[in-house]
Amino acid sequence: MQDIADLAGVSIATVSRVLNQPEKVKPETRRKVQRILEQTNFVANAVARGLVVNSMKTIGILTVDVRDLYFSKVIYTLERQFTEYGYNVLLSNTGGEVGEKKKYLRVMLEKQVDGLILVGSVFKEPTGNKHILEAGHSIPVVLINSYLEGENIYSVVCDDAHGVKQAVNYLVAQGRKDIYYFTDTKSASGLAKVDGFVAAMREHGLNERNIIEVSRNLDGGVKGVQQLLAEKRKVSAVICGEDITAIGAMKALTASGLKIPGDVGVIGYNNSILAETASPALTSVDNLAAAMARQAVELLVNRLQGKEVSRKIVLSPTLVIREST
Amino acid sequence: MQDIADLAGVSIATVSRVLNQPEKVKPETRRKVQRILEQTNFVANAVARGLVVNSMKTIGILTVDVRDLYFSKVIYTLERQFTEYGYNVLLSNTGGEVGEKKKYLRVMLEKQVDGLILVGSVFKEPTGNKHILEAGHSIPVVLINSYLEGENIYSVVCDDAHGVKQAVNYLVAQGRKDIYYFTDTKSASGLAKVDGFVAAMREHGLNERNIIEVSRNLDGGVKGVQQLLAEKRKVSAVICGEDITAIGAMKALTASGLKIPGDVGVIGYNNSILAETASPALTSVDNLAAAMARQAVELLVNRLQGKEVSRKIVLSPTLVIREST
DNA sequence: CTATCTAATGTAAGCGTTTACAAAATTGTT
DNA sequence: AACAATTTTGTAAACGCTTACATTAGATAG
Numbered sequence: 001m002q003d004i005a006d007l008a009g010v011s012i013a014t015v016s017r018v019l020n021q022p023e024k025v026k027p028e029t030r031r032k033v034q035r036i037l038e039q040t041n042f043v044a045n046a047v048a049r050g051l052v053v054n055s056m057k058t059i060g061i062l063t064v065d066v067r068d069l070y071f072s073k074v075i076y077t078l079e080r081q082f083t084e085y086g087y088n089v090l091l092s093n094t095g096g097e098v099g100e101k102k103k104y105l106r107v108m109l110e111k112q113v114d115g116l117i118l119v120g121s122v123f124k125e126p127t128g129n130k131h132i133l134e135a136g137h138s139i140p141v142v143l144i145n146s147y148l149e150g151e152n153i154y155s156v157v158c159d160d161a162h163g164v165k166q167a168v169n170y171l172v173a174q175g176r177k178d179i180y181y182f183t184d185t186k187s188a189s190g191l192a193k194v195d196g197f198v199a200a201m202r203e204h205g206l207n208e209r210n211i212i213e214v215s216r217n218l219d220g221g222v223k224g225v226q227q228l229l230a231e232k233r234k235v236s237a238v239i240c241g242e243d244i245t246a247i248g249a250m251k252a253l254t255a256s257g258l259k260i261p262g263d264v265g266v267i268g269y270n271n272s273i274l275a276e277t278a279s280p281a282l283t284s285v286d287n288l289a290a291a292m293a294r295q296a297v298e299l300l301v302n303r304l305q306g307k308e309v310s311r312k313i314v315l316s317p318t319l320v321i322r323e324s325t
Numbered sequence: 326m327q328d329i330a331d332l333a334g335v336s337i338a339t340v341s342r343v344l345n346q347p348e349k350v351k352p353e354t355r356r357k358v359q360r361i362l363e364q365t366n367f368v369a370n371a372v373a374r375g376l377v378v379n380s381m382k383t384i385g386i387l388t389v390d391v392r393d394l395y396f397s398k399v400i401y402t403l404e405r406q407f408t409e410y411g412y413n414v415l416l417s418n419t420g421g422e423v424g425e426k427k428k429y430l431r432v433m434l435e436k437q438v439d440g441l442i443l444v445g446s447v448f449k450e451p452t453g454n455k456h457i458l459e460a461g462h463s464i465p466v467v468l469i470n471s472y473l474e475g476e477n478i479y480s481v482v483c484d485d486a487h488g489v490k491q492a493v494n495y496l497v498a499q500g501r502k503d504i505y506y507f508t509d510t511k512s513a514s515g516l517a518k519v520d521g522f523v524a525a526m527r528e529h530g531l532n533e534r535n536i537i538e539v540s541r542n543l544d545g546g547v548k549g550v551q552q553l554l555a556e557k558r559k560v561s562a563v564i565c566g567e568d569i570t571a572i573g574a575m576k577a578l579t580a581s582g583l584k585i586p587g588d589v590g591v592i593g594y595n596n597s598i599l600a601e602t603a604s605p606a607l608t609s610v611d612n613l614a615a616a617m618a619r620q621a622v623e624l625l626v627n628r629l630q631g632k633e634v635s636r637k638i639v640l641s642p643t644l645v646i647r648e649s650t
Numbered sequence: 651c652t653a654t655c656t657a658a659t660g661t662a663a664g665c666g667t668t669t670a671c672a673a674a675a676t677t678g679t680t
Numbered sequence: 681a682a683c684a685a686t687t688t689t690g691t692a693a694a695c696g697c698t699t700a701c702a703t704t705a706g707a708t709a710g
Contacts, residue, residue, distance in 0.1 A: 001666065011690045016668060026688060043463075046435040047375045048666035051695045056372060056436070058415075065401065069598075072397045076390065079418050088432060090383070091416040093404050107413060110371040111381070138368075218602060247602045254604070273394075274602055277543060277572045279579070326697065336660045341698060351658060373696035376665045 004042055008033045019044060050112065059300065060090045060108035062101060063119045069243070069272040070289055074119050074144060077293035085301050087114065098128040105131050115140045115300045120189075122146035140303045142296050145189050145287075147312065154303065156295045156313040160189050161196030163285040163317035167239045167267045168200035170283075170319055176236040176265055177206055182224045182249065183241045184216035193241050193269070214245060221248020229256055236264055237325075243268035243275045246282055250324065265325040280323035287317045329367055333358045344369060375437065384625065385415045385433035387426060388444045394568070394597040395614055399444050399469060402618035410626045412439065423453040430456050440465045440625045445514075447471035465628045467621050470514050470612075472637065479628065481620045481638040485514050486521030488610040488642035492564045492592045493525035495608075495644055501561040501590055502531055507549045507574065508566045509541035518566050518594070539570060546573020554581055561589055562650075568593035568600045571607055575649065590650040605648035612642045 005012040010029060017025045018033045025033075036042075050056040059082055063071050079089050090113060092104040108116065116135055122128075122143055129148060135141050136152035147155045164181070171179050181197040184190055194211060201208040212227060214220035221240060225248075228235050238253075240246035246268030250260055258264055260280055268275050271286035295313050303309045330337040335354060342350045343358045350358075361367075375381040384407055388396050404414050415438060417429040433441065441460055447453075447468055454473060460466050461477035468480045489506070496504050506522040509515055519536060526533040537552060539545035546565060550573075553560050563578075565571035571593030575585055583589055585605055593600050596611035620638050628634045 012667085013669080013690060013692095014688085017689090020668080024688080029688085041459075043431070043434050045376075045437060045666050046432070047372055047381060047437045048695090049668070050372045051370075051376055051666080051697085052668045054695075058436075061416075066391060066404070067397050067401045069392075069394075072392050075416075076392045076418055079391070079416055080420075083417070083429075088415050088417070088436065090413050091386075091400075091404055092408070092413070093401055095405075104408075106368070107371070109368050111383075111413065112370060112372045134366075244598075244602065251604060273569075273599070277569065277599055278602070279576060279604060337697085338660060338662095338699080339658085342659090345698080349658080354658085370696050373665090374698075376667085376696085377698045379665075 001042075001044070004033065004036055004040065007036045007040070054112075055114055056112050057087050058090055058111070058113050059087050060092070060104075060111075060113040060116045061119065062092050062094055062104055062108075062116065064096045065093050066091070068120070069274065070270045070287070071119055073272075073289035074293045077290045078117060078119075078297060081294055081297035082301075085297070087301075101128065102131045105135050109135060109138060113139065114304055115142070117142050117144065117296055117300065118146065119144040120146075122148060140300060142300050142303075144292055144296055154299055154309065154311055156292055156299060156315070158189075158287040158292060159314055159316050160192040160287065161199065163269065163287060163319075164193045164196035164239060165200040166317070166319045167269075167283075167285055168197060168204070170321070171237045171239070171265055171267070171325065172204050172206070174237075174265065174325065178210070178234045179206065179237040179239065180210045180212060180224075180228065180233075180235055181239050181241075182212050182214045182221060182245050184220065184245070185213055190241055197239065214240075216242050216245060218244055218248040218251070221245040221250070222252040223248075225249050225252035225256070237266070238264065239267045239269075241269050243270050243272045243278075243282060243284055246284070246324075247274055247278055250278065250280075250282070261323065261325050267319075267325060271320050275320070275322065278324070283322045283325040284320050285317050286320050288315050291315055326367075326369070329358065329361055329365065332361045332365070379437075380439055381437050382412050383415055383436070383438050384412050385417070385429075385436075385438040385441045386444065387417050387419055387429055387433075387441065389421045390418050391416070393445070394599065395595045395612070396444055398597075398614035399618045402615045403442060403444075403622060406619055406622035407626075410622070412626075426453065427456045430460050434460060434463060438464065439629055440467070442467050442469065442621055442625065443471065444469040445471075447473060465625060467625050467628075469617055469621055479624055479634065479636055481617050481624060481640070483514075483612040483617060484639055484641050485517040485612065486524065488594065488612060488644075489518045489521035489564060490525040491642070491644045492594075492608075492610055493522060493529070495646070496562045496564070496590055496592070496650065497529050497531070499562075499590065499650065503535070503559045504531065504562045504564065505535045505537060505549075505553060505558075505560055506564050506566075507537050507539045507546065507570050509545065509570070510538055515566055522564065539565075541567050541570060543569055543573040543576070546570040546575070547577040548573075550574050550577035550581070562591070563589065564592045564594075566594050568595050568597045568603075568607060568609055571609070571649075572599055572603050575603065575605075575607070586648065586650050592644075592650060596645050600645070600647065603649070608647045608650040609645050610642050611645050613640050616640055 005015045018030050094100040133150040136150050140152045142154040198208045212224045214224040268282045268284040271284040275282035275284040330340045343355050419425040458475040461475050465477045472480045523533045537549045539549040593607045593609040596609040600607035600609040
């Protein structure tokens with residue numbers, strides 16, 4: 001910058017001003033400096049700037065795994081929106097491991113991120129969340145699809161219980177009664193869904209214990225169905241906590257000669273691309289990845305600007321009906 | 326850090342040393358300082374450090390869209406591998422727009438990234454690549470699945486022509502002759518695939534002009550098949566440049582009463598989760614997302630350590646055979 | 651015990667900016 | 681033309697670290 005200043009015959013302060021507050025410098029000198037900036041292809045050093053102004057205009061994103069269809073949707077919108085507001089994002093994949101999460105949190109704090117967004121990185125074991133709360137002592141953090149009480153901790157969540165309820169209601173309205181729910185047990189949001197299922201089944205006077213624990217993948221769905229059939233259960237519908245599980249379930253159902261949606265209806269969760277491409281196309285609960293991300297960004301940016309923001313934002317999912325029901 | 330130094334009764338330089346080169350400080354004082362670091366929850370400022378050592382230990386990743394199944398696989402591995410080497414990644418989604426790409430490149434340079442990785446962000450119009458070459462003047466950049474000639478520009482690519490050839494060969498070996506290729510025209514790697522198709526068909530003495538331009542989505546595949554059927558063409562196989570297109574093609578084929586793989590075989594590209602979950606499960610060319618990413622990281626890290634590295638690395642895709650053929 | 655060498659620590663300059671504050675230039679008023 | 685008010689520019693001190701170099705402490709040898 002000193003070189004630019006010399007070339008333009010001004011002081012370094014003036015160069016800094018044309019870069020940051022051009023209106024404060026006389027149009028004539030401003031143009032002169034700008035011309036030189038162009039000619040020399042000058043690129044300002046944001047690190048030095050960050051040191052002075054105490055902000056790197058960067059947000060840290062902690063996620064379990066970007067390859068997850070839902071997470072990648074969320075992260076996409078997060079990134080786009082943040083750059084809209086002049087922030088960049090530092091991305092990490094914790095793989096769901098507390099140790100990794102801790103390490104990432106540390107280096108993100110060291111790298112002076114202005115805020116943190118956790119997408120699917122809050123775990124049930126409370127010990128794993130200690131570091132999140134600690135991070136809150138220095139910068140705001142917003143959780144997507146989780147809730148935690150603490151200084152500087154904000155949440156935007158999807159009412160998953162309600163989502164599953166809608167699915168149950170819809171199936172019941174179709175006259176189906178033997179409805180099963182395939183859950184994976186790991187995540188915090190998984191619990192809310194189960195709650196929704198139990199509540200809805202109870203309301204309709206149906207068996208609220210029709211819950212099968214499966215792993216969160218294709219095979220989980222297959223195994224779940226096989227278990228049901230092996231036990232000679234009557235089943236007229238299955239709701240899955242994940243689209244991929246639902247696809248597996250459909251595979252297994254079809255393989256055993258059952259017709260979808262004729263014999264059994266299937267509903268997934270997340271409304272991912274898998275739901276669209278499945279055949280029959282899968283009815284699925286849309287938990288609004290993009291909308292959640294947008295709210296999170298809005299929340300964090302407002303917070304960073306010192307505005308008053310609410311501790312928790314809840315969005316309601318919608319049921320997207322396709323061929324599988 | 327000065328506070329820590331005062332508390333420990335040492336100089337600020339000593340504190341810096343226990344942080345960065347612990348072996349250089351006497352075990353006794355080292356422990357004393359470390360204890361205080363712990364007690365006070367000290368977090369070093371990596372921005373200040375970065376300013377001095379002239380490296381933020383950060384890599385910029387430019388991608389078109391993280392939601393893309395292939396890209397997200399690549400990005401996942403990139404991120405994991407880079408943190409293995411002590412780097413973090415700054416992520417961006419250009420949406421395939423040259424303007425966005427230019428803006429991102431700029432701020433990444435300003436933020437002093439140590440290197441750049443472009444995944445699927447090199448376009449055919451040469452004007453759009455000017456800024457990549459410019460970036461190469463200050464830091465190393467590695468392209469995934471693209472090739473560009475220039476200072477500091479490296480590539481790791483997948484031999485897509487060979488990938489499509491394998492697909493053709495396999496179909497021909499099954500006795501299929503009326504093989505069509507569905508291409509999307511936008512990307513640079515799309516061209517290589519078409520070349521591979523043309524070459525392979527020619528080798529087998531088949532019609533190398535069986536190429537249909539379709540959009541890169543479900544509907545593209547549907548439309549492509551509809552066009553073929555409307556033209557009363559005989560078709561015994563279709564290869565698609567993308568899994569999603571192949572899924573669309575299968576939908577349309579099944580809808581018109583054709584059996585897969587009996588009447589027509591279908592092959593996709595990328596071996597994404599869509600291929601696994603499709604029914605029938607889709608045969609697909611695996612272009613090795615993880616392997617490519619690993620090579621890219623290796624390349625860039627070596628380059629940053631001043632080692633000699635090769636300008637271009639080529640990996641060979643493999644054909645993953647499933648039910649659709 | 652002194653001289654020499656090595657290990658451990660400290661001092662201070664510098665990394666590339668921003669920004670109070672001071673100084674100089676310009677404008678407007680009388 | 682002199683002065684005040686205002687705009688524009690410059691000077692220099694931070695920002696929180698690292699590191700070359702200087703200094704001191706400790707070890708080894710004669």
